[in-house]
Amino acid sequence: MSAALLHGAMPTAALARGVTKADVPGRTRARPGTAQWPGAREWQALRTQTEGRLLTLTSPFAHGQSEAVRLEAVAGIKNPYYIGDNPALTQTSGWQDAWSSRVSAHAVAAVHAADVAAAVKFARRHNLRLVVKGGGHSYFGASNAPDSLLVWTRAMKEVTMVDAFVAQGCPQASSQPAVHVGAGAMWADAYAEVTTRGGRYVQGGGCTTVGVAGLVQGGGFGNFSKGFGTAAGNLIEAEVVTADGEVRIANACTNPDLFWALKGGGGGSFGVVTRMTLRTHALPAFFGAVFGEVSASSNEAWRALVARFVDFYGASLFNEHWGETVTLKDGKTLKLSMVFQGLDDAQARAAWAPFFAWVKERKEYSFPEPTIMAIPARHFWDSKFFQKHAPGFITVDDRAGASPDHHYWTGDGEQAGWFIHGYQSAWLPARLLAPERQALLVDALCAAAAQWDVALHFNKALAGAPKWALDATRNTAMNPAVLDAFALVIIAGGGGPAFPGMPGKAVDEARARQAATRIRSAMDAVLTAAPNAGAYVSESDYFQARWQDAYWGSNYARLARVKGAVDPDGLFVVHHGVGSELWSADGFTRVKRASA
Structure with a gap:
């Protein structure tokens, strides 16, 4: 020890x-x-x-x-x-x-x-x-x-709930319900133990196969982040091996600077996390989802649809209950893939009723009946429940000896082994929802969607979240821009798996580069409404030019100081990670020394 x-x-x-x-x-x-x-x-x-x-x-x-x-x-x-x-x-x-x-x-x-x-x-x-x-x-x-x-x-995938956890060196009065999670655990493991079996909630990622430790170090958004904040904001304590090979505890009372850096400073830059302890919350009665598509018959109708949705979101959904995604698809279709928490089925339907009524009253739109469903929150990550009641929503790991808790949302399967052509993200400030600014936002979104599909991830931005969640995230290393953003816009594309040596899987490089160019052009259109917007470090452009500012904003200077203290010789180097500007792109050659 x-x-x-x-x-x-x-x-x-x-x-x-x-x-x-x-x-x-x-x-x-x-x-x-x-x-x-x-x-x-x-x-x-x-x-x-x-x-x-x-x-x-x-x-x-x-x-x-x-x-x-x-x-x-x-x-x-x-x-x-x-x-x-x-x-x-x-x-x-x-x-x-x-x-x-x-x-x-x-x-x-x-x-x-x-x-x-x-x-x-x-x-x-x-x-x-x-x-x-x-x-x-x-x-x-x-x-x-x-x-x-x-x-x-x-x-290292142990998951253990604790009724009353006190972080090392902190006062007994700070006792709170928590869960210990090993560095190798995935969110499927954490949700199964905390929610399905434990009847509580832990703020984690939307993709069940993502690692807990990596998500938290990047900041970490999940389906219900508008209600429960970022994963980093819910971190209570971490066990971490630092560059000197020592095993240390980091929390608000013990090694607090290192603790702060681990909360959103990016994985792989400050040490190897071996265990995390996260706050757990009382579980809402229901989690639920809304699925549907609205297609427009003309460019004029399309712009009117986007404008109506932006106004509707700002008036009715811009709060802690709603998260996930609306995609502007094929330059004519609004794809709804939203989730909610703390509402029942009737309340969710009532929230959407004005928008759905507006669409149905107009013949220029095609609108199949949407799906709205609320389920007991305890079953939201319960693979047995979904296999019985809604088997198409999940895919289980059917290998011999696999954990019965291991499943993933079927739509996420498209990303297994994928090869990225281009990927862009930007936080959209909440001021764009003001009536006098909505036209600017709508024009930017429609111009972008004419070039590539545009996804608005409302759960990956915290404006509209409760004050405690905002305060908790304000005390992390994430770019403060996340606090004032209503959505993270993601514009991305890729192809199937292309591991080196994989038989019959050569990448069409010309096509991939063309896609990347269109994706960048689409994001350029979005940024006319939000110039110099911040980006989410875990989901962003590999070629981000102003990455220090985009990922961490005013927090980067402090992160660099912590990096210099805990890893002065750069043992831990990742692409566009804190301190990586001192190293070559592959992390093998030091190109300059850090300033004293």
Whole structure:
């Protein structure tokens, strides 16, 4: 057990003292074949120290693999749980002209914090590129790198509820209901334990296969963030292995600067989180959803429809009850995929009645009967309930021995192993909902939708949330722009899995680049209504030019100071992560020193 755990709070500056000048790595990290690369005896020592949990990795699509292995993987990658269970794979297979999924040389399949600490110390000692994979959903490829050592936390998936948790070093009066979640747990694991079996709610992600730790470190939105805030705002405590290889506790009372940075400062930049403790909430009586599509017969009718919806949203849905997505699709269709909490079926129908009545009164719109349903909240992530009452909504992990809790929303299956062509996001400020500004917003949205589908994610922005949720998120490292935004607009596109060596899956690069150009043009149209808008670090453009400001705004300077204290030599480097401007794009070569 580390001194930090034994003695409580340690000033952030002291975290750097374990790194001496003798430990400072050279300007270029070790690669196989170089003198610095560990020899067989050294790798064996790490294997022994981790009780055999050091793995040598090979892609199932690598040259020399048997046809049976390759075909099994082609079938398996349709299932995101299969991808997550293979340390050689990632949930995104690459991004055109940005990165491609490449296998680490070795991985430590950690089962407890001591394994992680051993891997971190080994990487520092031998000047290795270190990457971390929990859920493996990073769009920027942060959970993989060739010639690297991977810390793989998938097995650390314990989820335990606590009735009265007090963070280390904090007063007893701060006791509150909470849940401990291991670094390898996915939101399917957390929701099953907390909601289905425990009858409470934990603010997490909408995609059940996303890793808990990674989502929280990015900030973290879920279906009901308008009601319960960000996942980062609900973090009470984290156990984390820092760059000196020590296991530390971080919370509001112990190592508070590190704690703040972990709440939205981006995964993979400040250490390896091994466990998180999150606040739980009383469960509403009902969760529910609204699905439907409205199509317009002309450009004039289309603009009128978008204008009517924007006005309707601002008047009736801009509150803590409503979240998820409305998509401007094919330049003529409004696709509704909304969720709600704290309302029953009748209340949800009443909320939408004015908009639906307006549409039905006009012959220029095609409008099949929408679906509106409320279910007992305890069953919202209950796979058995959905298999019985609404089997099409979910897909279960049907592999032998799979957890019965493991399912995913069927629509999310399209992202299993996907290859990104282009991806843009921007927060839309709530002032655009003011009557005198709505025309500007509508014009921008319609211009964008003429080029690419535009999705408005109302749950991924916090304007309209209750005060306590806003205050909690204000005390995180996220860009403060999230507090004043009513929606995150996402414009994105991609193709099917394209892992290197995958049989019959070559990327049409010209088509991918054309898509990326149209996606950028569509976002440019949106930004005429919201110039210099912030973006969500976990879902944004790999090529974001002003990423420090877009992701963290005024918080970046403080994040950089914390980074300099806890990881002065840049052991943890991810693309467009805090401090990454000091390193080459692949994280192997230091290009400049941090200023004193």
